[in-house]
Amino acid sequence: MALIISGIDVSKGIAIGNVHLLNRGAPEVFELKLKKHEIKSEIERFQDALDEASCHLRSIQDSIPEDTPTDIAAFIDSHILMVEDSMLRKVPVEIIKKQHCNAEWALKQQYDKLVSVFEQMEDDYLRTRINDVEHVINLIQQILKDKQYTAQIDEQPLKGRIVVADDLTPADTVLMQNQNIAGFVTELGGPLSHTAILARSMGIPAVVGIQDARALLQQEELVIVDGGTGMVLAGVGKKTIEDYRRRQRTQREARRKLRALRDVSARTRDGQRISLQANIELDEDVSALKQSGAEGVGLYRTEFLYIDREEPADEIEQLHAYLRIIRVLKGKPLTIRTLDLGAEKEFDPNFQGPLTQNPALGLRAIRRSLKDTDLFKRQLRAILRASASGPVKILLPMVTSQIELVQSLSILKQAYKELENEQLHFDANIPVGAMIEVPAAALSANILAKQLNFLSIGTNDLIQYTLAIDRIDDQVNYLYDPLHPSVLKLINLTLQAGRRAKIPVAMCGEMAGDTRYTRLLLGMGLQEFSAPPSSLLEIKQIINRSKVSELKKPAMKILNTTVPDRINTMVDALNDQSF
16 A cells, blocks of 8 residues: 655655664663762763764764765764864763763753753754754763664665664764665754755755654665655555656756756846855855855855854954855855844843843844944954955845944944054955845835845745744744745835845845746846755756746736735746746
8 A cells, every 4th residue: 555755855856765764762861869989980981972972973074985075074073073062071071060960961951951042043044953962962872871882883784775764963874875875764854954954965865854754664665755845655556666767867867967057157048147146054065065056155144153152253263264265265255144143042141131032023133233232343343354355245134224224334334443443454345235034124125225235135034024924833834925925025125126226136045045936036136046055056047048038027917916826826837938
């Protein structure tokens, strides 16, 4: 009997193979009270486990083939750094000393504390970083339970298999890629987890978020994983299997053609040049730019320099972080978004201002920066100093009013003067832009545009604020709709404001990276897309097959339509056209 299971599509492609069930869950942890004379040896046991975890991760890193993209090694390196970080090296030791408890319990308490911090974060990408903390802590817990754990990790040949697990760590993913697995299915995870990002980078078809997958699928059972639709099929007939094998061959040919576009410019059939840039978060994201053919970085998020650490990065550390990316870009532009901290992702527990029950509407982004001008100016100085080494732009997040913009530009001028007095080099004409991610900003975009060099539409928040829904809330996320008439009108208002002010308007939200909306956005007049590197080649292919002159009229008809079902039908029809 055929079984069709739906999950979250995180890595495109079709995999067909036999199931290998992987049971590697976190061990159960109990509290044990220690006597005073036992504390020293318990701390040593904990430190030995940390060292073993670090050694295991380094051995995996050493096994990565030389021709593998460098971002894959960087993910493993981030886990190694996590093992060495004080949040795992020092804090649990202090808990052992203070509470006279076993290492496992101390480590669990630290993990629970970190979970409570990460779960309150508004930013999807940052919130999913707790998965990586969990992966590292589970590894340490397993070693504490069994000293021989790393030597006993299953080395059964997995070539051509579909691995089914509760979750996979980046280290698991690398080991399995070395063994040429066909694909994987997990019960946990999401599209922004390191494991999902690695799967996309390595071209492994993957579906995540299938509850009870290990109970639904049997060992050695033949299954089909469709990473493009999030479907997993089991118990299907020969005809269905052959159909999916044909799709596999078609997809391989399509990927080959996409790779050939890497060094081709994005230009419509009627000659309009379109800029395609990438969104990045961490240093390891930069290497993916080479494979994507990105013309620069349209959004560089800087929150990692501030959160999950005892002290925020100082000016010099920030400067070095920016310079590393500038060197890789080799003259391509880098757009740095200033810190988007706030009540829900705050590095300083003593910061003045209560934690709000609704962080999305609280003291965050540019509001937070204007509340702590010393912190803000420190980042602006670092960005300005970096601009002496390559083309850099400053992007201000969540601007809602002209007052906030005036205040931000005033602090930027103060940073100018300080650097001039210190005789430090910077680009005095550095472009400054604002993110349009709340309805108020879109409605007043014509006013903001007069004082700026560019605008960038952040569709993730713009959609959420416009429709008053949280897209990660399962009870209301069905209302999240990029094609809602109000959302499209706000995007159009912003594009019009840019044209009137004769400044460029980019889009850096997920809508820019979804190929379903590419032709509609072209017809509306968008000329700068900033998206995840993995989606840029597909977007380029659509651009190069389109005529903007033919897209304008249907795009305007969609803008003037108010019935959601009709809008969806019209967008699908637009994508089916040959122009």
